[in-house]
Amino acid sequence: MSSFFAMGGYAFYVWSSYGAALLILGGIAIFSMVRARQASRRLEELKRAAPHRRRREEAANGA
Amino acid sequence: MALSPARARKRRRLGVVIIAAAILGIAVALVLFALRDTVVFFFGPSEVISRLDDPKLRLQERRFRMGGLVEEGSVRRLEDGKTTEFRITDGPGAFTVRYTGLLPDLFREGQGVVAEGRLDDKGRFIADEVLAKHDENYMPKEVADALKKTGHWQGESEAKP
Amino acid sequence: MHRFANPARFQRLASIILPWSDVLTAGLLVSGLYFALFASPADYQQGETVRIMYIHVPAAWMAMFSYSVMAAASAASLIWKHPLADVAARAAAPIGAGFTAIALITGMLWGEPMWGTWWVWDARLTSVLILFFLYLGYMALVNAIDNPAAAVRAGAILALVGFVNIPIIKFSVDWWNTLHQPASVIKMGGPSIAPSMLLPLVLMALGFHFYFVSVLLRRMRSELDLARVRALEDAIALNSEEAAA
Numbered sequence: 001m002s003s004f005f006a007m008g009g010y011a012f013y014v015w016s017s018y019g020a021a022l023l024i025l026g027g028i029a030i031f032s033m034v035r036a037r038q039a040s041r042r043l044e045e046l047k048r049a050a051p052h053r054r055r056r057e058e059a060a061n062g063a
Numbered sequence: 064m065a066l067s068p069a070r071a072r073k074r075r076r077l078g079v080v081i082i083a084a085a086i087l088g089i090a091v092a093l094v095l096f097a098l099r100d101t102v103v104f105f106f107g108p109s110e111v112i113s114r115l116d117d118p119k120l121r122l123q124e125r126r127f128r129m130g131g132l133v134e135e136g137s138v139r140r141l142e143d144g145k146t147t148e149f150r151i152t153d154g155p156g157a158f159t160v161r162y163t164g165l166l167p168d169l170f171r172e173g174q175g176v177v178a179e180g181r182l183d184d185k186g187r188f189i190a191d192e193v194l195a196k197h198d199e200n201y202m203p204k205e206v207a208d209a210l211k212k213t214g215h216w217q218g219e220s221e222a223k224p
Numbered sequence: 225m226h227r228f229a230n231p232a233r234f235q236r237l238a239s240i241i242l243p244w245s246d247v248l249t250a251g252l253l254v255s256g257l258y259f260a261l262f263a264s265p266a267d268y269q270q271g272e273t274v275r276i277m278y279i280h281v282p283a284a285w286m287a288m289f290s291y292s293v294m295a296a297a298s299a300a301s302l303i304w305k306h307p308l309a310d311v312a313a314r315a316a317a318p319i320g321a322g323f324t325a326i327a328l329i330t331g332m333l334w335g336e337p338m339w340g341t342w343w344v345w346d347a348r349l350t351s352v353l354i355l356f357f358l359y360l361g362y363m364a365l366v367n368a369i370d371n372p373a374a375a376v377r378a379g380a381i382l383a384l385v386g387f388v389n390i391p392i393i394k395f396s397v398d399w400w401n402t403l404h405q406p407a408s409v410i411k412m413g414g415p416s417i418a419p420s421m422l423l424p425l426v427l428m429a430l431g432f433h434f435y436f437v438s439v440l441l442r443r444m445r446s447e448l449d450l451a452r453v454r455a456l457e458d459a460i461a462l463n464s465e466e467a468a469a
Contacts, residue, residue, distance in 0.1 A: 004262075008272035013337050017276045017330040018261075021283065024322045029439055036442045039449035046456040076303045084384065091388045095399075103400045104346035130401060167340025169269060177403055194339045199408040201274060202418035203265030 105130035105177045109156030122182065129158060129188055130177040130196060138172055151176065151188070162190040169195035231448045234308055238441045245441070249434040256427030264424050274421065276334040281409070282429040284327040286436060287355060288390055290320025293440075294362070295387040298380035308444070310376045313383060314366055315443035319436055321359035327352060339403060347396035348404035351389055358386040 007014040066074065095102065100120065105128035114120050120127075129151055137150040146163045149172075160178050170176060175198065180190035202210075260278035267274035294316040300309035331349070332342045343349065362382050369375035397406040409415045415422060 007275070008266065010271065010273045010337055013273060013333045014275050017279050017333045018257075020329045020333075021279045021326045024326050025435065028319060028322045029435070032439050032442045032446070036446040036449070039446035039453065042453050043449045043456070046453060046460070049460075073304055080299060080303055080384065084387075087385060087388060091392075095392070099400070102347050104344070104403055105401050107401070130403075165340075167338065169338050170340075174269075192341075194341050194344065194403060196403055197269060197338060197405055199405045199411075200416045201267050201270075201277070201408060201421050203420060204268040205265075206418055207268035 104128060107131050107153040107156065108151055108158045109153050111158065112156045124181075126179065126181050128177050128179045129160070129190075130175065131157075132175055133170070133172050135172045151178065158186070158188045160188045160190050160193075162193050164191070164193075166193055167195040169197055231308070235445065235448065238445055242438060242441055245434045245438040249431055249438055252427055252431030252434060256424055256431050259424035259427060264420055265418075267421070270338055273334060273337055276330050277421075278424045278428050280327060280330040280334060281425060282432045283323045283330065284352070285429060286432045287320055287324040287327050287352065288393060289433070290316050290323055290436060291355060291358070291383075291387070291390055293436075294320060295383050295390075298383035301376060302380040302384070310380070311444050311447045312440065313379065315440050315447060316436075317359055317363050317366075318443075319439050321356065321363065323432070324352065324356040324359060328356060344403050346402040346404060347400045348393065348402045351393045351396050354389055355386075355393060358382075358389060362386070 005011060005015075106114070106122070108129060108131050111122055111127075111129060115122055131151040131153040134150040134152045134157060137148075139148055140146070141148055141161075143163075146161055147166065148159060148161050150157050151160050160180075162178065162180075170193065175196035177194045177196050178188060178190035179192040179194075180188055183189050256278070260275055264275075264278075266272050294313045297309045297313035297316065300306045301313060331352075335344075336342045362379055365382055366375050366379040369378055396402060397404055408417045409422070409425065417425070
């Protein structure tokens, strides 16, 4: 097992590579997920707060 | 057969984008062509020999990089124990290289290298940096050994750098 | 094409695709990592450092793939004024920048032990660094312009102009002498890589593609939601102004 972590003496280079990839990809994925959740929550809030303004909002959105 | 104004606009925008892309592509190709000697990272030994007197390259006066394969059996340590001497070859041409310092892990005979330095008056290449260049073949050790045994080896010692 | 232009229809389509792409991303990356780290051999020349390849090469492919998606979406937004194309282009940029950063970092971590240097200014490395700056420049430009229509157009033009860099990256190793080795997988005459090493490479590459789909759809979703949030907030502000007047 320890020889697995040693990576033939190249442990630093191999594990740093996998670590950097995990950090960057994980960071982007989590950030995007949180942002998507926040955006949809805010949208629901506004829709509930102003149901009679939906038509105007739809027109403004061009949908 | 008249296009609606909206479709005519779309078609015009498409035309503009295509023409702009074509002009840009040609411009970039011309720039890269003009810079071809600058973009090149290293010269092979036979290229150095044939362009030694090229006034544009001034290979005799300036620092440049030479790349090729380390000739089999050419590597030796000089008396000072720190300087390595070997020959870089690309088939038709070869240069003797002297380098003082640590060599990269991949440096070995038959392997590709790129050395940076200048030519001395004896036609030797005095390098102050040696980088290993590896080829695009990836395989386990057992496969490489088997290929060598059966004579199907097409690895780094035959390939061009 | 305009059938998908309707944001509501896009949201429905995204909620069908997302669970699948999430599961495929996780499955492919877990099995890819298993083969990359445990069940594949060391290289005859490079030893264990060859395992860096299973991150480096797919990340570099994705860096170019993401940019191609961004450029295609920019063209669609510029020519056909497709409302979702601009959203897609803007959503793709940070993902592509992330993959480019990974390719550059792992490349340095691979270059130091094998080549003997973290970095050289050869054509391949330099053109990938330019790609990274194109992503950053695109994101900065789009965020810096307040007028949405102007931001869309400026960003799309930058993305399209920068696309010339993609063939330069791909063919730099063939056109010029570089320290970087030529292509191993996508080349004439088939891959020069042992099947036991090709498997983790392909698994990781597929995993990265589905990761791209998942994150892209999520980012497009929040972008569309935020556009509606802004429209609603404006409407509310307008209403209260009218009430006050």
